[in-house]
Amino acid sequence: MKTFVALAAGVLLVASSCSEKVGVDFGEQSALELNGRMAFDAAEGVKAWSAAKAATTKAEEVLGDLPATDLGVYVLTTAGKEATTDFSTTDWKNVAFVSDGAGNITNGAGAVTLKSGNTYDIYAYAPRVSDADLGAVDPGNVKLIPVNHGDDLLWAKTSGVVAKAKKTPVTLKFYHSGAQIGFNIRMKDGGALVDPATSGVQLEVSGFYKKGVLDVETGKMTFKDADKDPDLVLSDFTGAKTTILVPSGDKLELGVKVTNVPGQDGKTFSGTLPLVANSGESYLYDVNIDTDSEGHSSITFTATVEEWVPVEATTPVPIG
Numbered sequence: 001m002k003t004f005v006a007l008a009a010g011v012l013l014v015a016s017s018c019s020e021k022v023g024v025d026f027g028e029q030s031a032l033e034l035n036g037r038m039a040f041d042a043a044e045g046v047k048a049w050s051a052a053k054a055a056t057t058k059a060e061e062v063l064g065d066l067p068a069t070d071l072g073v074y075v076l077t078t079a080g081k082e083a084t085t086d087f088s089t090t091d092w093k094n095v096a097f098v099s100d101g102a103g104n105i106t107n108g109a110g111a112v113t114l115k116s117g118n119t120y121d122i123y124a125y126a127p128r129v130s131d132a133d134l135g136a137v138d139p140g141n142v143k144l145i146p147v148n149h150g151d152d153l154l155w156a157k158t159s160g161v162v163a164k165a166k167k168t169p170v171t172l173k174f175y176h177s178g179a180q181i182g183f184n185i186r187m188k189d190g191g192a193l194v195d196p197a198t199s200g201v202q203l204e205v206s207g208f209y210k211k212g213v214l215d216v217e218t219g220k221m222t223f224k225d226a227d228k229d230p231d232l233v234l235s236d237f238t239g240a241k242t243t244i245l246v247p248s249g250d251k252l253e254l255g256v257k258v259t260n261v262p263g264q265d266g267k268t269f270s271g272t273l274p275l276v277a278n279s280g281e282s283y284l285y286d287v288n289i290d291t292d293s294e295g296h297s298s299i300t301f302t303a304t305v306e307e308w309v310p311v312e313a314t315t316p317v318p319i320g
Contacts, residue, residue: 070128071097073112074143074216078160080118087143087217094131094142097124114163123216124156126174137213145214147221149232152243153177155219177214177221180241180282181275183234185258189288189300196237200260203287205234205273207254209245220248221279239284246277256299261289271299282306 075092077083084090092112114120125145137144147153154174185194185201194201210229212221223245234242246252254273261267269289277283286302 069098069126071124071126072128072145072216073097074123075112075114076121076123077115078119078121081115083118085121088140094128094134096128116163116165118163120161120163121157121159122161124174125214125216126154127151143216145216146211147177147214147245148211149208149229149245150243151178153214155214155216157219175219176280177219178243179246179277179279181234181244181277182239182241182282182284183237183287184239184284185237185287185289186302187289187291189286189302191288194237194261194289199262201237201262202259203235203237204257205254206230206232207252208232208234209247212245212247221245223247237287241282241284244277246279248279251276256287256301258287258289258299261291264289264291269299271301273301280307 073092073095074087074090075095076085076087076090078085087093095112129145131142133146134142134144137146145153153176155177156174158173183203183205185196185203186192187194207228209223209227210232211227212223214221227245236242252275254275256271256273258269259267261269271287273285275283282305284304284306286304288300288302290299
């Protein structure tokens with residue numbers, strides 16, 4: 001199950017409205033423009049941000065400015081004059097567009113000039129990495145995007161765009177490439193939540209990928225065995241979500257260990273959580289402690305899975 005959103009950089013950004021602009025007419029040519037306005041809330045998602053914005057005329061003072069976010073854009077000419085369907089030879093690879101602090105998408109360091117009548121495939125991701133970082137993954141392969149544990153990397157593709165002399169409306173749907181996961185600790189299945197502030201309990205969850213690669217052509221992540229880091233451990237059991245890297249259709253074996261449980265001196269509660277995570281989904285696990293068992297005890301897991309704030313831009317993103 002996929003979830004599409006608008007743009008983000010470690011936090012959720014959503015295109016909430018768009019205003020059309022008339023493109024520059026160069027005869028056969030037109031300039032590529034991505035237009036939009038975006039809003040985010042790091043903890044609650046777009047609904048909470050929108051509600052707060054509606055509740056006050058001074059929302060910027062309450063919520064603060066949006067972080068400036070770079071978008072990497074690729075354009076391939078799939079039909080027409082000078083068709084270029086190779087990522088390495090296209091004139092428009094990793095072109096920078098910017099979401100500024102006011103939430104507007106504008107051209108960044110480069111420009112894209114389309115030819116009317118040609119057909120294009122448009123790819124985009126956020127946050128953008130530098131051209132040098134692209135080469136660090138695989139020299140010469142410009143479509144491989146490095147991504148790290150904790151990063152919220154988003155990806156979009158729109159195919160078959162026929163450019164017109166003035167305006168070619170296109171809607172881009174951005175998908176989360178990773179997943180989210182969070183943990184609570186309960187005394188037995190369905191029992192009371194353990195308060196991390198007062199309990200002294202310690203949680204360790206391991207088995208995550210530290211880094212990976214997103215193929216901007218397919219939107220899929222790939223990993224090497226060496227990308228797993230045994231020292232990468234999640235220790236938060238407040239229910240807070242962390243973005244994790246997930247291999248499509250493959251299973252992660254997460255090791256879970258809980259110590260210092262009240263009234264259970266010397267006991268280590270442990271278990272293995274098999275996780276087949278889907279990109280764009282958010283997982284919250286209850287780690288259930290069976291305090292009636294003796295010695296070193298196993299734990300069980302109860303999962304809640306939900307889509308990750310699915311929101312679609314309701315108006316098209318115009319191209320020239």
